[in-house]
Amino acid sequence: MTDPLLAVRNLSVTYPGDDGDVRAVRNVSFTLGRERLGIVGESGSGKSTTGRAIMGLVGHPGRIEADELRLGATDLRGLSERGFRRLRGQRIAMVLQDPKYSLDPVMSVGQQIAETHRSHLRSSHRDARRAALEMLQAVHIRDPERVYTMYPHQVSGGMGQRVMIAMMLIAGPDILIADEPTSALDVTVQTQVLAILDELVRSRGMGLILISHNLHLVSSFCDRVLVMYAGQVLETCVAGKLSEAKHPYTRGLLAALPQLGHRRAELPQLQRDPAWMADLA
Amino acid sequence: MITLDGVTITYGSGARAVAAVRDLTLSVAEGEAVGLVGESGSGKSTVLRAIAGLIPYAAGEITLAGRRVDRRRTTAERKMAQMVFQDPYGSLHPNQTVDQILALPVAIHRLDRGETRIVQALAEVGLGAEHRYRYPHQLSGGQRQRVAIARALILEPRILLLDEPTSALDVSVQAEILNLLSRLRRDHGLTLLMVSHDLAVIAHLCERIGVMSRGQLLEITTATAMANNQVTHDYTRELLRSNAGFDRSSAASAELDVVAG
Numbered sequence: 001m002t003d004p005l006l007a008v009r010n011l012s013v014t015y016p017g018d019d020g021d022v023r024a025v026r027n028v029s030f031t032l033g034r035e036r037l038g039i040v041g042e043s044g045s046g047k048s049t050t051g052r053a054i055m056g057l058v059g060h061p062g063r064i065e066a067d068e069l070r071l072g073a074t075d076l077r078g079l080s081e082r083g084f085r086r087l088r089g090q091r092i093a094m095v096l097q098d099p100k101y102s103l104d105p106v107m108s109v110g111q112q113i114a115e116t117h118r119s120h121l122r123s124s125h126r127d128a129r130r131a132a133l134e135m136l137q138a139v140h141i142r143d144p145e146r147v148y149t150m151y152p153h154q155v156s157g158g159m160g161q162r163v164m165i166a167m168m169l170i171a172g173p174d175i176l177i178a179d180e181p182t183s184a185l186d187v188t189v190q191t192q193v194l195a196i197l198d199e200l201v202r203s204r205g206m207g208l209i210l211i212s213h214n215l216h217l218v219s220s221f222c223d224r225v226l227v228m229y230a231g232q233v234l235e236t237c238v239a240g241k242l243s244e245a246k247h248p249y250t251r252g253l254l255a256a257l258p259q260l261g262h263r264r265a266e267l268p269q270l271q272r273d274p275a276w277m278a279d280l281a
Numbered sequence: 282m283i284t285l286d287g288v289t290i291t292y293g294s295g296a297r298a299v300a301a302v303r304d305l306t307l308s309v310a311e312g313e314a315v316g317l318v319g320e321s322g323s324g325k326s327t328v329l330r331a332i333a334g335l336i337p338y339a340a341g342e343i344t345l346a347g348r349r350v351d352r353r354r355t356t357a358e359r360k361m362a363q364m365v366f367q368d369p370y371g372s373l374h375p376n377q378t379v380d381q382i383l384a385l386p387v388a389i390h391r392l393d394r395g396e397t398r399i400v401q402a403l404a405e406v407g408l409g410a411e412h413r414y415r416y417p418h419q420l421s422g423g424q425r426q427r428v429a430i431a432r433a434l435i436l437e438p439r440i441l442l443l444d445e446p447t448s449a450l451d452v453s454v455q456a457e458i459l460n461l462l463s464r465l466r467r468d469h470g471l472t473l474l475m476v477s478h479d480l481a482v483i484a485h486l487c488e489r490i491g492v493m494s495r496g497q498l499l500e501i502t503t504a505t506a507m508a509n510n511q512v513t514h515d516y517t518r519e520l521l522r523s524n525a526g527f528d529r530s531s532a533a534s535a536e537l538d539v540v541a542g
């Protein structure tokens with residue numbers, strides 16, 4: 001097997017709280033190759049925190065511990081904020097649910113994409129502008145010249161998310177972490193954004209981590225799926241075989257989903273077993 | 282139980298008036314559950330708000346239990362149709378306890394037996410006495426939605442208008458709320474009109490499903506027809522497709538729309 005793009009072994013993230021520590025992520029281990037890895041789980045299960053830890057975005061007073069946290073040959077443990085800033089964008093990038101929070105409201109979207117290109121690749125204004133226009137085209141924006149000059153508040157949700165993807169991919173990262181990237185979008189727009197993401201990740205041979213609470217989406221889009229509960233990975237499944245999941249938690253979640261064409265008078269409610277909370281490792 | 286006959290609903294007035302819903306005709310029989318789906322901005326919430334009497338309508342006629350209603354309603358008319366919103370956090374006052382939240386409609390409608398009603402409403406939605414004096418932020422998302430449902434139920438409505446009632450909830454909590462709504466519907470003979478972007482959720486509770494686009498009702502179909510892929514409109518078809526998850530082959534054709542649109 002070739003070296004993974006990302007190796008995570010026994011990653012834990014702890015936030016100190018008034019009533020003791022919150023162990024947001026507990027001993028999570030996985031590797032990521034040039035594949036699409038899904039992370040599912042209910043809200044609060046630690047999906048976003050896992051992504052933030054990899055991006056170096058767990059701020060004070062959160063604590064990160066890991067036996068291994070490696071991006072290619074780079075050890076991310078103890079990397080300085082400056083070091084992370086160099087990696088972010090260029091080697092690893094993240095798309096969040098709402099582009100409004102990630103885009104600068106007073107700069108045109110094209111300028112922001114170009115600026116990202118310039119700061120990472122030290123390109124000229126002209127080259128950066130051309131690259132940004134090409135990138136807008138790559139995310140299937142029909143009139144890149146016009147969209148280049150638009151401000152974040154002028155673009156629709158779906159277009160905003162495509163702009164975000166363009167900005168995140170322009171410096172050619174190896175890994176993209178997408179945290180609920182389409183949850184705020186209309187279903188029809190969702191499919192379009194996912195198709196673009198899929199196409200770019202494949203053609204560039206990138207690794208993708210798709211974080212989502214949507215089991216159908218993750219199982220149909222990804223290659224492998226990690227199922228998280230209370231900060232731990234309870235189970236790893238081949239995405240297409242999520243319906244054959246073994247863990248009672250995963251099975252419980254799947255059973256609780258209403259199904260079109262298979263109406264049940266009552267939906268089976270998830271019975272939580274306290275044993276799922278216990279430390280696995 | 283609910284009829285809308287050629288209803289047009291506008292926001293703003295004069296030259297700025299925009300028709301959010303145009304010439305909409307729909308009826309929901311007593312005890313029936315009907316769903317509304319459609320892209321965001323198509324007018325689904327507007328329809329529910331007008332039925333609830335929260336906003337006026339400009340043309341047509343809305344009747345509830347056979348009586349024409351408009352914005353100004355009698356106490357009885359206001360009690361009849363109650364609304365439950367997607368985000369219980371936004372719709373519950375953050376500085377009021379559950380007890381105060383439930384006591385308010387009782388006071389407004391000058392109902393007797395306030396204490397009994399509150400205790401009953403809490404029990405009905407599966408909340409215990411220990412939740413009664415908590416604030417919304419001290420409750421989970423599912424518990425907050427139960428409070429919102431209890432607040433609607435306390436007036437003993439005959440109609441529940443549900444606007445994305447489970448969209449902000451986890452799958453496991455969604456199942457609990459859907460089961461609760463099924464039980465309440467059965468026990469009280471409630472008539473439901475529900476909006477959701479999740480077809481499976483709609484089809485779980487509703488027999489008939491209306492598809493809206495740009496303020497108009499495109500078609501009324503059934504959960505069974507949806508399950509058998511018998512739909513006529515593109516939007517409905519798209520909705521069906523995305524309901525099944527991501528499909529690489531059909532995503533390719535969806536992409537063409539992006540390029541074209």
Ligand SMILES: Nc1ncnc2c1ncn2[C@@H]1O[C@H](COP(=O)(O)OP(=O)(O)O)[C@@H](O)[C@H]1O
Binds near residue numbers: 022042045047048050
């Ligand atoms: N900055 C923070 N400070 C304290 N606790 C946090 C912080 N961020 C997340 N948490 C806690 O960590 C846990 C995991 O959160 P998160 O990773 O956001 O879950 P998910 O993305 O799966 O919904 C939750 O219990 C959450 O409350």
Ligand SMILES: Nc1ncnc2c1ncn2[C@@H]1O[C@H](COP(=O)(O)OP(=O)(O)O)[C@@H](O)[C@H]1O
Binds near residue numbers: 293319322324
């Ligand atoms: N308070 C309001 N003032 C002006 N326009 C509104 C208001 N609420 C909704 N609209 C507009 O009415 C249309 C329908 O909105 P809405 O009923 O909320 O749609 P949906 O619930 O289907 O997403 C949209 O174009 C929306 O922008």
Ligand SMILES: [Mg+2]
Binds near residue numbers: 047049
């Ligand atoms: Mg999250």
Ligand SMILES: [Mg+2]
Binds near residue numbers: 325326327444
């Ligand atoms: Mg709405």
